[in-house]
Every structure is written in C-alpha cells, then in structure tokens.
Amino acid sequence: MKKIELEGAKNIRDFGGTMIGNRYRIKEDQFIRSNSLAGITEEDARKLEDHYRLRKIIDLRTTQEVREKPDRKILGAKWMHLPLFDASQGGITHEKETDENLPPLDDFIGFYTHMVTNPFSVSKLREVFGEITKQENGSVLWHCTEGKDRCGIVSALFLFLLGGDENTVMEDYLMTNQTAKKRAEDFYEKVLRETGNEKRAEFIRKVYVADSSYLEGAIDSMKKNYGSVDGFLREGLNIEESSRISLQKRILE
Template sequence: MKEIRRIPLEGLHNTRDLGGFETADGKKIRPRRLLRSGQLAGMTETDKQILTQEYGLRTDVDFRTGQERGEAPDPELPGVAYVVNPILSDQAIGITREQSAEKDMMKMLVQQMGSSEKAAEEYMAGLYRNLVMDPFSRQQYRKFFDILLAQEEGAVLWHCSAGKDRVGVGTALLLSALNVPRETILADYMMVNTFTADVVEGHLEKLKERLQNPQLIDCLRELMQVQESYLIRVFQAIEETYGTMDAFLEKEMGLDEERRERLREMYLEV
C-alpha cells in the first residue's frame, strides 16, 4: 500500500492528494486530481501558491454549513471555482468545532456520560450513519459526484472543518466508486489522527482549564479524532439497506455503469 502523506503546507494540517492509491484491479489514482482537506481559513500565501500552481487546483468544494462558512470563510484563490455544497443542513449541530456547536455538544455529552461510558462513540456512530441515511446528506454527496464528473482538468479539493467526518465519508464513497480496496480507504481515513494530533491536543489544552473535567476532555478527544468503527458503521448501514456499496452508488449517487466508468477514466491512470 502507498504511504499516505499530507501535502506539506504551512497553515493546513490535513490536506492530502489521493494520487497513487491503487484500485483492486491494479490501476492508480492520477496525482494532482483529487485532494481532501480540513478547512482552508488558515492557509498562507505560500500554501495558496502550492495548491494553485503545483497541484493545479481548479475547484474548491466546501462541505460546511452556512454558520461554519461565516465563522471561518475560505480565502479567495486565483483561478479556482468555489462551490458551496453543505453535507448537513444548518440545523444539524455537533459535528463542528465552532463555538455554538461546541457548547451544545458539551451539554449533550455531560448528560449522556452519566448513562453510558461510550457516549462519544455512540454519538459518532449515529452521526456517521445519518451521513448516508439522511436524504439531504445523500443528495449533497450526489452533487459532489456531479462536480467530480464535470472536472475535466486540474484538481478538485473538498473540505469540511476538520476534514474527518463529512470529508471522511465523501472520500470513502469516492474511493469505493473507483474500486479502491476497503483496507486502503480505512487506512487513509485513520491518518486524520496522525495529521491533526497537535491541533487536537492544543485545542484540548485550552479547554482543560475551562472545563476541569478529565472525563469530558477524554470524551471530546474521541470526538475530535476518528475510529475505524465510525466508518465501518457507514459501510454496514449501506449494506444493510441497499445490499451492496455498488447498489447504493447507483441508486443514491447516480453512478450507473456509464457514469462510474467515466469517473474511472477521468481519475485513474491508464
């Protein structure tokens, strides 16, 4: 399996190129075409140059809610189309690190911790299941595939806030459509913990003084990181409901045989 590395940027910690990932039939994803990321608000001028010039970025797809976009807007990037494609409605809370959602999440966790030691894990498992079972979210992922199929040249980058949940599920669906083995999909997903470790711990250090609750801090750490079980829950929900991933991709993502073949032609090396 290809070593999974981040793009070395100054202000972004979880931006990577899926180029080089192998499919089950031995093909590889083209480099500088498919980029996943966390939010872009922290990027430097050097980062902008690397993404637009070295990586040929042409489309920036923002998976965040209106509130998140307002709190940390994407910078303008020369020659890059900005596409708003929120995966969750503005009413959906708790998936972001933004202030208002953070308060709601902490309230809920404090309540749930009394009845379950696995409060964070149970919350995340339900959230991930909703990302593929909720009609609004499915519709938005379907639009994401429309965007990918319209991208004749250059790179597409998609991001949410941390680049782990909404991006994690969207990336898993895309890699599945390209026939990348599940072990590679899970390995890529789990790299979130490696790439964002410093940011997460820095965030928790600030909260420690305020909260004075070690159990809640551990719970929040779990929410800010990923576990294989979260993404596995997505695969299980799809297979229980649709029978196979292929059936889900065709029915809900609009990827019939012709469109799926087109996707592979566009993003896989010959």
C-alpha cells in the same frame, strides 16, 4: 496518498499514488482532500494554483462555519458550497446551534450513519459526486472543518467509486490521525485544565480523532439499506455505471 505541505492547512492530502487493487493507481495532482482553507497563506494558495492547478473547491461545511471562517480565495478555482447538513451539531461542526434531526453529540457512529441515510445529506452527496465525476481539467478539492468526518465520508465514497476495497478506504481515513492526534491531545489537556471535567475533555478528544468504528458504521448502514456500498453509489447517489467507468479510465493508471 501523499501529504501536501502547507503552512495553513495541516490535514491536506493528494490521492495521487493510492493503489486501487493490484493493478491501478490514482494519478497525481487531480483529487485532494483537506481541512478548512480559511487559514492558508498566500504562498499556500500559490502552490495550489500553480502546482496542483486547482480548479474546483467543494466546501462541505455549514453556512455558519463558512460565515465565521471563509475559505481563502484561490485564483482560477471555482468555490462551491455543498453543505452535508442543513443545520449544525455543536462540538462536531464547531458551531453553537443544534439540529434535532441529528444524533446525540456523543453518538459518533450515529453521526456518520446520518450522512448516508438522511435525505438532505444524501441529496448533497449526489451533488458533490456530480461535480467530482465531471471534473476533467485541473484538480478538485473537497473539505470540511477538520478534514475528518464530512470530508472522510466523501473521500471513502470516492475511493469505493474507483474500485477501492475497505482496507484502502480505511487506511486513507485513519491517515488523518497523523496530524489530528496531537491536536486532540492538546484540546483534551486544555479542556481538562480549564474545566476539570474529564468526560467533557474526552468528548472533545474524540471529536478530533478518526476512529475506524465511525466509518464502519456508515459502511454497515449502506450495506443494510442498499445491499452494498456499490448499491448506495448506484441507487442512493444515482451514479451511472458509464460515469463511473469514465472516471476510472480518466484517473487510474
């Protein structure tokens, strides 16, 4: 896993170099996870165009998030909107409206569990992986707002699909904190200073930080409902073994 240095997106990484087991590694410059591309510069865009040959962008954000901060267009890359929620959750997706079907705002584990149990979210994950598994030329990038939650679930499932174990998946997930912790602390101090509400400030900090218990909640839910994560990939996302093998052959070396 290699951090990509961009001016306008700080939580962006190339999966290239990630070891799958003891024998295989993911090829470089093919699969990328990121936070929002709304703030990238012209130079950033050229880097994604030229070096990474970006051909597909999968935007996991809600419609309102996209409307408020649309991604910068990247020449040669097809933009696809596949939101994992049909409505938003304030404070998590950074919108004001709420969805009564989502868990309470402070139930972060429930939020992750929702993404692998809610019929709408699971149907969108099927679409996401339909696009990922058929990508053959150039690179594909998926992102949400912060590159942590929705992007984190897709990235975890991607690594599991390639045969990665839970340690590999968790290591990738927690790498977000290399950039998120400072951002989280800055927001914590700002909210505390402006409101004096420590509980609210602590909630805001948790929004930005990747916590292993969040992802573990989703993994446990998949195991409970499908017997294993592989069971979720097969039965929940309808990924055929032939597609899985084809992807592994194509991108592992």
